[in-house]
Each structure stands twice: as structure tokens, then as C-alpha cells.
Amino acid sequence: MHFHQRTLMRPVACTGIGLHSGKIINLCLRPAEPDTGVMFKRTDLPASPLIPADVHNVISTELSTTVGLDGVTVSTVEHLLSALAGLGVDNVLVEVDAPEVPIMDGSAAPFVFLMRGAGFTSQGKPRQYYRVRQEMQVSQNGKSVRVAPSDKLQVEFTIEFDHPLINQQRMEFVMDERGYDKELSRARTFGFLSDIRRLHENGLALGGSLDNAVVLDSFTVLNDDGLRFHDEFVRHKVLDFLGDLALVGRPIIGSFSAFKSGHALNNRLFRKFLADPRAWQLVTPELPAEVLTPAGEFGLPLEQAAQA
Numbered sequence: 001m002h003f004h005q006r007t008l009m010r011p012v013a014c015t016g017i018g019l020h021s022g023k024i025i026n027l028c029l030r031p032a033e034p035d036t037g038v039m040f041k042r043t044d045l046p047a048s049p050l051i052p053a054d055v056h057n058v059i060s061t062e063l064s065t066t067v068g069l070d071g072v073t074v075s076t077v078e079h080l081l082s083a084l085a086g087l088g089v090d091n092v093l094v095e096v097d098a099p100e101v102p103i104m105d106g107s108a109a110p111f112v113f114l115m116r117g118a119g120f121t122s123q124g125k126p127r128q129y130y131r132v133r134q135e136m137q138v139s140q141n142g143k144s145v146r147v148a149p150s151d152k153l154q155v156e157f158t159i160e161f162d163h164p165l166i167n168q169q170r171m172e173f174v175m176d177e178r179g180y181d182k183e184l185s186r187a188r189t190f191g192f193l194s195d196i197r198r199l200h201e202n203g204l205a206l207g208g209s210l211d212n213a214v215v216l217d218s219f220t221v222l223n224d225d226g227l228r229f230h231d232e233f234v235r236h237k238v239l240d241f242l243g244d245l246a247l248v249g250r251p252i253i254g255s256f257s258a259f260k261s262g263h264a265l266n267n268r269l270f271r272k273f274l275a276d277p278r279a280w281q282l283v284t285p286e287l288p289a290e291v292l293t294p295a296g297e298f299g300l301p302l303e304q305a306a307q308a
Contacts, residue, residue, distance in 0.1 A: 003285055005090040005127050007031040009119035014110065016102025019064065019076050022206035025098040029115065032091040034125040037249055038084060040067065040074045044097040053081060055247040055270045061263035063205065064100075065244055075100040078243030078263070079189075083111035085246040086180030089120065090127060106188035106212040108239055112181060130273075130280045132254030138269045143260040145269045147279075150255035157238045157258045163192070164219060169234035175242075184242070186228050187235035190214035193222065241266060248274065253283070 013028040032039065038053035051057060051069045059073065060066035066075035074094075080101050084092060086108065094101075104110035137146035153175035160168045173183065191213055199205040214232060215222045229235055241258060244266040258266075273279050 002088045002122070002127060004122045005034045005125050006088055006120050006122055007033075007091040008089065008115060009121045012114050012118035014102070014104075014114055016104045016110075017207040017212065018098055018100045019103040019205055019207045019212070020100055021098065023098065025096060025100065025102040027097075027102055028095040029118065030093040030095065031121070032093045034091060034123045036091040036093070038081065038091070038246070039093050040077070041093055041095045042072055042074065042097075042099070043095050045072065048095075053077065053247055054249060055267055055274065058247065058267050061267060063199075065247075065263045065267070067247070073099050076103060077101055078240050079104070079106075079108045080111050080243070081246040082239050082243030083108040083115065083185065085242050085251070086175075086177065086185060087112060087115055087120070088177055089115065091123065103189075103207060103212045106214070107236070108185045108243075112185045126284045128250055128282050128284050130248065130250050130252045130254070131283045132252065132273075132279065133281050134279050136269065136273055136276070136279055138265060138272060140265060140268075143262070143265055145256065145258040145261040145265050147252075147269065147273060148255045148257070150253065153251065153253055153255075155238050155241055155256045155258070157234055157241060158260065159234050159237055160260055161233070163216060165216060165221065166233050169231045171231060171234045171238055173238050180242075184235055184239045187232045187239050188212070188214050188228065189236055189240075190216065190233055193217045237261075245270065250282075252280075 008029060008031045011028055011030045015024060015026050018025045040051040041048050049072045051067050051072060051074055053067060057067040057069055058065060059068040064076040065078045066073055067077055074096060132147055132149045135148040137144060156172045158170045193215055196205065196208055196215060210223050221227060244263055245252065248270050
């Protein structure tokens with residue numbers, strides 16, 4: 001657990017392809033002051049407008065999560081946000097010269113590599129957490145996502161696809177920086193060849209390819225390198241979920257259970273959660289790291305937490 005807010009030690013940049021546009025995009029991550037949160041900055045537009053990474057700024061969940069404010073948007077934010085959450089980075093300025101974050105290899109691993117190269121610094125200001133106080137659920141068309149009280153952040157996710165290489169897959173994950181790096185960050189987004197052809201024909205997902213997604217036909221994986229995990233599909237869904245969860249604005253201590261959920265349903269739950277003050281409590285951990293309960297690096301001994 002990081003008791004104080006963190007940012008990057010220095011700016012770091014990369015270049016990649018836009019999933020939607022297929023064009024080259026430049027991205028730069030810069031350190032930000034405490035309590036800034038994650039801010040997207042469109043450097044290609046006059047006055048370089050800012051968009052806070054916030055659940056209430058989510059304007060589209062089709063194909064990816066898109067945030068927007070005053071007519072300015074940035075899409076495909078979930079993989080970068082997932083990497084930031086997985087590495088415990090609270091405050092960062094994301095400069096991007098396009099209306100989307102580059103897709104890189106379709107996972108969060110390139111962003112993890114980038115930020116580890118920059119290094120992290122503690123900012124000396126306490127980090128606050130949302131402690132879940134009561135169970136809450138949203139459901140639609142046989143899909144659901146639920147949150148319940150817990151002493152740590154954990155996610156249980158189940159997916160179902162009518163494909164012989166997927167069928168039903170389930171994963172349980174307890175948030176831990178080392179575990180995120182090893183178990184989730186390399187899991188790539190995936191799609192079906194028939195859907196990708198249809199998207200391309202309609203001028204969508206023009207940057208999508210075998211270089212940045214796992215692509216399946218009716219029976220096989222088309223990527224020459226195959227899968228990175230036997231259950232890479234559900235691992236990526238957990239990765240996406242943590243990226244959407246980062247839009248809440250503070251780390252959450254609670255247990256999530258999702259069944260076939262996606263960006264839209266995730267966002268509905270997070271908005272509902274924040275709108276009900278009975279569902280959460282702001283807490284600030286006070287104990288030094290060496291006396292933490294062995295619940296994991298992000299585990300929180302709630303009986304020792306102070307209400308904000």
C-alpha cells in the first residue's frame with residue numbers, strides 16, 4: 001500500500017497507432033501536483049483543453065471508454081488508466097495530440113514499461129480511499145456487476161462467449177502492484193475476425209490489427225504468437241474493469257463481482273455508487289507499511305483507518 005499520493009519522477013513519452021483513426025499518435029505523461037488526479041490534455045487543439053478522468057465525464061462506451069468535456073474528447077483511455085491504477089499513480093498529466101490514446105499492443109504492458117522507466121515519487125500528501133459500506137448491483141440483459149464491503153480491492157470476473165477457445169472463463173484478482181504487472185498488464189484486447197471486417201467496412205477501428213489485438217476466427221487464434229495466457233480473454237476484461245474503476249477518482253477498498261459486464265455497465269455501477277453517500281466512506285490509512293495485515297500490498301486494515 002502507498003500511504004501517500006504518488007506521481008512520476010519525470011516526464012516520459014511514446015508514439016503509437018490510434019485504434020479508431022489508424023494514425024500515429026504522440027503521448028506524454030508528466031508529473032502532476034497532489035490532488036490533481038489524472039488529467040487528459042489535447043495538445044493538438046487551441047488552448048490545449050483539459051479533461052479530468054472522471055466517471056461523470058464518460059460520454060461513450062462503444063468499443064472503448066471515451067471521456068469528454070465541452071465538446072472535447074479522448075477515447076480508448078481504459079488501458080492507460082488501468083496501468084496507472086495498477087502501479088498506484090494518483091496524479092499525472094496525460095498529453096495527447098489526437099482524440100484517442102494510442103492502442104500500443106492492445107494491453108497495458110507498454111504503459112507499465114514506460115512508467116517504470118520514469119520512476120515514481122511520493123508526494124507527502126495522504127491518499128484517501130473509498131471504503132465500500134454496503135452492497136450495490138446493476139444488471140441489464142443478463143449481465144451484472146456488484147460491489148460489496150471488503151478489507152481489500154478484489155475483482156471476480158466471469159465472461160461467456162460462444163467460441164471453443166473461450167466459452168466461460170473466470171478470474172479472481174486481488175489488487176497488488178506486483179500481481180498487476182505479472183497477471184494482468186500483458187493481457188491484450190480481443191475481437192472476432194467477422195466483427196473486425198464489419199468495423200473496417202464502416203470506417204471504424206481502422207488501426208486494429210494482429211499487432212494490437214488477439215483476433216479469432218471461428219475456431220482458432222490468428223496471431224502467430226498465440227495467447228500470452230491460456231485465459232487471456234478474461235484477464236483483459238479484469239484489466240479493462242480496473243481502468244474503468246480508476247475513473248472513480250480514488251482507490252476503492254471493496255469486492256467487485258462481474259458477470260459479462262462491459263464499459264457501459266461498469267460506468268453505471270460507479271456512478272450509482274458515488275451518488276449514494278450511504279454506500280461509501282472516505283478513509284485515510286494511518287499505519288506504517290511494515291505493520292499492515294498480510295492482505296496484499298493494497299490491503300487496508302480498516303479498523304485502523306481514520307474517517308476523513
